[in-house]
Amino acid sequence: MKKLVIAVVLLLVSTSVFAKKIEISYWHSLGFHVKELVEDMVKEYNDANPDVEVEAVFQGLYEEMQVKMMTAAVTRQLPDVAQVQYEYIDIYVLNGILEPIDKLLDPALKEDVPEVMWKQVTRDGLIYGIPYCVSATMYFYNQNAFVRAGLDPDQPPSTWEELIEAGKKLTVDNDGDGKFDTYALMFWADGFYGLSPFLWANGGEFFSEDGTRILLTSEEMLRTIGMLRDLVFKYHIMPQNWTAWEGG
Incomplete structure (x- = not known):
């Protein structure tokens, strides 16, 4: 079964030994004006890396993403990279559709992100995602x-x-x-x-x-x-x- 490398940053792929362009499918849940920013970032990355082609696909809200992920796992059509809520990681790990990314992580990134955030994406000592879009509840008033x-x-x-x-x-x-x-x-x-x-x-x-x-x-x-x-x-x-x- 094809396994998903779950992360929400564009992985830096070395292409020096590949003659064929590498294609990376990236599912995300960032809509409205943020969707345009994601598309701009992907275009900028693709332009700077001609041997890699990232395709960003908006898949709806997180709940919709979860349903599509499970369906894609059954049909063996999972994306290479996806943005999901960490609450769903256990489901994906139990179903064997995630690939640990410990060996892919830049040590500088590992050091830069607080340990408490890594714990949210770590299961049995293995890291299955990169913390991203982490929110803190705050009280705003007019x-x-x-x-x-x-x-x-x-x-x-x-x-x-x-x-x-x-x-x-x-x-x-x-x-x-x-x-x-x-x-x-x-x-x-x-x-x-x-x-x-x-x-x-x-x-x-x-x-x-x-x-x-x-x-x-x-x-x-x-x-x-x-x-x-x-x-x-x-x-x-x-x-x-x-x-x-x-x-x-």
Whole structure:
């Protein structure tokens, strides 16, 4: 079976001993204006390396990518390089469709990326990907909105209780029709990435220490889900429906 070398940087391939142009298929999930940047980078690389031809193909959102990857594995049509969420690496490793890239890594790159990020793409001592597009959850707020609501823009909420109180002032019915037009906040809280900061803040974990149980009904998990639910249905400072793009 063809195995995928999972990474999200263009591998530097030595072509001195090859007469035939090397073709590299690269699947990614970077859409909108970022897709254009990826295409520009690929073109620049191809122009600078005439013996190599990289073809970048947008495959939709990460979830769509995962389905296409598994389908491609069955039909033996996997790409050479792909950008995927690290949550899916275990599935790919268990199905034997990834190729460890330890021997391909530049030592300088290995040193430059924090060790905690390498751990996310390492299984049984082998590295299966290069950390890329790693996000950190941050809290942004609109200072002008704070001023309009009579809040101090230099003193944003620092506790859950303060967030709720500020949220009540920031949620506004602008036209007086009995429906809120502006909500205090939205965020991406679906999946591991969105939920984890709130769960960890409550002292919870997704898995038991030995990794054998998923802690979906732990006291910390239930408290976290309850807090998020109350923002919508009890305090009404967050809308009931929004897209992941709007929340992120």
